[in-house]
Amino acid sequence: IAGITQAPTSQILAAGRRMTLRCTQDMRHNAMYWYRQDLGLGLRLIHYSNTAGTTGKGEVPDGYSVSRANTDDFPLTLASAVPSQTSVYFCASSEVYGVSDEQFFGPGTRLTVL
Amino acid sequence: GQNIDQPTEMTATEGAIVQINCTYQTSGFNGLFWYQQHAGEAPTFLSYNVLDGLEEKGRFSSFLSRSKGYSYLLLKELQMKDSASYLCAVMDSNYQLIWGAGTKLIIKP
Numbered sequence A: 001i002a003g004i005t006q007a008p009t010s011q012i013l014a015a016g017r018r019m020t021l022r023c024t025q026d027m028r029h030n031a032m033y034w035y036r037q038d039l040g041l042g043l044r045l046i047h048y049s050n051t052a053g054t055t056g057k058g059e060v061p062d063g064y065s066v067s068r069a070n071t072d073d074f075p076l077t078l079a080s081a082v083p084s085q086t087s088v089y090f091c092a093s094s095e096v097y098g099v100s101d102e103q104f105f106g107p108g109t110r111l112t113v114l
Numbered sequence B: 001g002q003n004i005d006q007p008t009e010m011t012a013t014e015g016a017i018v019q020i021n022c023t024y025q026t027s028g029f030n031g032l033f034w035y036q037q038h039a040g041e042a043p044t045f046l047s048y049n050v051l052d053g054l055e056e057k058g059r060f061s062s063f064l065s066r067s068k069g070y071s072y073l074l075l076k077e078l079q080m081k082d083s084a085s086y087l088c089a090v091m092d093s094n095y096q097l098i099w100g101a102g103t104k105l106i107i108k109p
Helices: none
Strands: A004-007 A010-013 A019-025 A031-037 A044-051 A054-057 A064-066 A076-078 A087-094 A109-113 B003-005 B009-013 B018-025 B032-037 B044-049 B053-057 B060-065 B070-075 B084-091 B097-099 B103-108
Touching: A004 A087, A019 A031, A019 A087, A019 A109, A044 A064, B003 B084, B009 B018, B018 B032, B018 B084, B018 B103, B032 B060, B032 B070, B044 B053, B044 B060, B044 B070, B070 B084
Parallel strands: A010 A109, B009 B103
Antiparallel strands: A004 A019, A019 A076, A031 A044, A031 A087, A044 A054, A064 A076, A087 A109, B003 B018, B018 B070, B032 B044, B032 B084, B053 B060, B060 B070, B084 B097, B084 B103
8 A cells, every 4th residue: 555545435324323434554654633524614633643652632523532553543433423423534644743744645534424 | 713715616717827815814823735636535735835935836836925814826827637626724833734615626628
């Protein structure tokens, strides 16, 4: 693999179900991010990790959790999905957090919660 | 609050020049980014400005005025493949990116 991969590509989920979106990068980047993108709104940061073992909250963290057990993987979990979490989710990474590095994005996961 | 404003949609003709504006109000400023996003795809990096002035990269240029809270992306010699959304983002005092909603650029032959 090269870059960032996300799985699944798309998913339809019943409200109340638990769901984990997977994200893996092979660039050995220290920083990783989860965004959601909704029509008419800019990308919004959900959670981030500046290095393996540490995570932080972004602008819209409620209802989501993340973990960073190693450098490559950064899964996003919805503990009990609600319809307002219907969105396109992008995982991204950068070499270092807190500097002007560009962020590289995965292809996205389109999630529909019914 | 933090706010990034850019036009929702613009139309231009193949071969022409188009300027996409972005104004921002954020808590702190650590640089401004422009990304391109084709429909159904991931955003990809175009440019970064942290100092006032113009940065040129091929057909694309980006300008920043920190005192005015203003940037623009200039696209020259437009090609049909430039049809996409262009996203303006500012890195705030927490080093998090605040994103505009994007400008959908439609190129007509």
